[in-house]
Amino acid sequence: MNNINAPFDSQSNFYRNPVGAVEVGTKVLFRIMLPRSLKCSNAELAIKFDNDSSWSYFHMFWSGEFGNDKELWECHYQVDKVGLYWNGFRLQTNEGIKYIVPTNPREKSAIAPSAGRAWQTTSYKKGFKTPSWPQGGVMYQIFPDRFNYSGNKKENIPDYRYIHEDWYETPTWQPNEHGEITNSDFFMGDLQGITEKLDYLEDLGVTIIYLNPISMAFSNHRYDTGDYSAVDPLLGSEEDFKALCDEAKKRGMYVINDGVFSHTGSDSIYFNRLGRFDTVGAYNSTESPYFKWYHFNQWPNSYNSWWGFYTLPEVNELDPSFNEYINGENGIVRKWQKCGNSGWRLDVADELPDGFLENIRKAVKAENPEGIVIGEVWEDASNKESYGGRRKFLLGDQLDSVMNYPFRAAILDFLRGADGCDVMDRIMTVVENYPKPVLNILMNSLSTHDTERAITVMAGEPLYDRDRAWQASHYLSPEQYEHGIRLMKIATGILYTLPGFPCVYYGDEAGMQGYKDPFNRACYPWGRENKELVQWHKELGKIRKSCNALKDGEISDAFSNGNLLSYVRFGDCSALFCAFNKGDNEIVMDIPPGYSTGTPLMDTKIRDGKLIIPACSSAFIQII
Template sequence: MTAANSAQANTTLAPIQSSPVPVGQTGVHYEIFVRSFADSNGDGIGDLNGITNKLDYLSDLGVSAIWLMPINPSPSYHKYDVTDYYGIDQEYGTLDDFKRLISEAHQRGIAVIIDLVLHHTSIQHKWFQEASKGPDNPYWHYYKWLTPAEIKARKLATRDITADSGEKNPWHSVRGANYPEQYYGMFWSGMPDLNFDHQPVRDEFFNIARYWLNEVGIDGFRLDAARHLYREAEEPKNHEFWQEFGKVVEAAKPGAYTVGEVWTRPERIAPYFRGLKANFNFDLQLAIAEIVGKENDTEDLVEFLLYVHKAFGNVNPNFIDALLLSNHDQNRIGSLLKGNLDQLKVAASLLLTLPGLPYLYYGEELGMLGMKPDEYIREPFLWDVRARDTQRTRWRRGKYSTSQTVHPLAQQLSDPDSLVNHYKRLIHYRNSHPILTNNISKLLPSGIRQKGIVAFMRQDASGGPCVLLIHNLTKKPIEVVFSPGEEWCRCIVFETKPGGSFLNSRVTVPAYGCVVVE
């Protein structure tokens, strides 16, 4: 028997202020590049009021929190080089606009998380403007300075190009300076790294965190470049800082959420869970794109995740594995899968049923496209065809995502087979299911081993009941034979596509479909 209609299930979430569940332990989060999302005043640039105007859409989609990419004043379009940690960039609106957004989001049970860029500042920040006056300035020690001779002696002149930074020569001179020292900027000369060995720098950011949590009312932070506060040789100092930061956040607002941008091997990510509640699983993102595109589990996805979760759990049994298909730094999943709607639905099904906290990058639910450089993976959200789209941002024209290449939201909402409706059905079912919505529930292996199939179980964190998830990666229906370990399975309670059937010790999973078995 099936209960496919349970896909329509929905739950009304309580306002964040009164919710007993800390942010991140349940639900689905949604990443927004403010500049590209929705324009409320006709200037062509997305803004905070534009997001407020679209909260009903986000609530209807079923998300429990929004993560806003940087909103602080900045000279760049992306705003990852901050000039004032207490302000709102005027392109995006005012502090009152932001407080209204938070209030309206909370009324809909949606938490608000902001990007905190504490690894570096802009060279236009007042701290660096003062520091660059010379070694006698009190702000000098806010940054990392060495003379060319010291850089050479310590063999620090160059760094290896990495996935997160293409800067090979990270030491930079201040134009017109009358001193020999150079400052360190691992991303770019316009982003000088801060010195977290200097206690006043730490104290500044502890105060900044308290301000946004308590005075403004946000619910947590996404921490940019969390692994790079110190060099790799000094990585234990990173762990120590984030432990201290985590305590400050929890004391300021119990239950507030933190998620780190940390990309390395699982054993080296694990210590960050001592201070941060969540960290992004970038390796899983690559693996999902790989197996969905090949329509075969070449990566042994479940085995990989079991290994990852063991490493994380050894440090913090309540770790939150933050899952994603793409984000503002990576090629969009829509392009990686060449716009294949069936495969995009499979990727969404995996994202929303694997254990952990799923993140949707804005427009991912539409199948938006984009390949680096970064501007092209941050194109305007498509609310409607251009002639009718009064809220589409115009800061740049879409190269990959246009009304001709991607069906806009207005068109997809009226199509029951659209990608956005697939996301919507699955998210609402997930929100209604006590195990699937529990982002710290356990992953258990299934005995099912068939080509083209990904199968796994999830169990409540307390060790209670299980639910079995079976994904068909291929274009043909597959009859899946249960192993002795699945003898408790009795029926299909949800399916992403019609056509599933349960008979004795076998279940048929439709092409590109997912079934939930209890």
């Protein structure tokens, strides 16, 4: 919520114009408001470029009085480098040197005796563009083994793969006789099975399908790549993948793949630790063409591996031969684009070096300028640090978008008790820090294959550090489940109306529950869905299709506080007011100016000119 009485509010265009991330070369207006009683004789903008050691100070000029007891100072500053700038303000007053510092979501800022935290300005590459086709869409994430089985018999299934006969049973979670978790149980979900359900996805409003890895591998999650160039036989064939992409395009849908390029499987044509393949892997010989892809501490048994898992040897992404194999003209990235995909989601993008990310982007855009590159980054991707420095994910040469875990955390925290004002501030911080081309296509999820199911997080017992045996035996009670469905409707209402696009993890719309892997990766409950929640998702999908403001519109807070989270999405030709009441009591509120003649959606109630939001529910008003 904007506070015009604050000394400075970086999220208000009264104080800073333009608000948010800017193209390099942009002149930014900075304005501060001071009490006249402070008798400020000089005000300065303090600014520095990211990790520069020293600050620069620029004189601000007095620009007039504001009300009876305030005055304004302002200046312009042009950002001339791509990267992050940090700013604050220094004042000379009758009380000595003072500073304006950030405080909390309600106050925004305060005048303090010493400098504190600074405000961030993201400066991104001039002309940075992202694909337009994801805007206003709905993504659906599929864990291929668990979505739908076509019934096609598969031949030559290796002995080590355990095949479940009951689609609805719990995935195997116990370790084997050696105490190892092998993830070698399969339910036979396949690519043709996904193709068979495209009509269902279309009815749900889905426009983008994100597939977890489909390359040949030896675990059910397939993040232990065995051969980047081949579809895993249990999933089908390359022709099945092409058919899926072709049929999806007929329905206006796009398919993106999961790119796992920080490591391979030890059981792969490249490493070949178990000797399953005819190839000479890096484990087999120092003369292997793949030897330089890996870092051996002592060949062959001591090597760098992903988070210490010996089955996932890390690769040197900047090795020329690996880079050519993945990003070259005839490389893996472009091969699957030629087969019909529309881009990539990059696993552990923050563990991939800048040079490799830049090469992936070049490869994707060379094959298809509208191809998309999405990175897995769990934190604020605009100021993330790894590899000993500030990352450049969103500055124009690497990613188009990221998995937006900060929005997920904000939504789930709101529905577990966090104050609406604080949650809105967390949302607006991302909006402020990310370039607009990225904001328009942020990938926003409530659940993923790496997290607990959202309904379990919101309505179930907290997981804490409980083990798999506890997770396997704990489900929501009927009362918890009923409450969880109500919370899921609020959560998805928020998810579908924030900047970017919603990504529905398969089965969330059907009411699937579960703690961590493998309980969050059970099979889709065909015939046992929660029909109320499925229908809710369909209706939200219709709103996204009809409301242009959800494609690339702005967002502004509107009365968020306590149990209420509310905001406006607005564009050139439409707007949507959204309000969410997580509390146990009805909220009666004034309709925002301009919305009294709008169209109430999704059973939104208006009575005597007031907006009525029942306990634990949502409200939407659209104007066109």
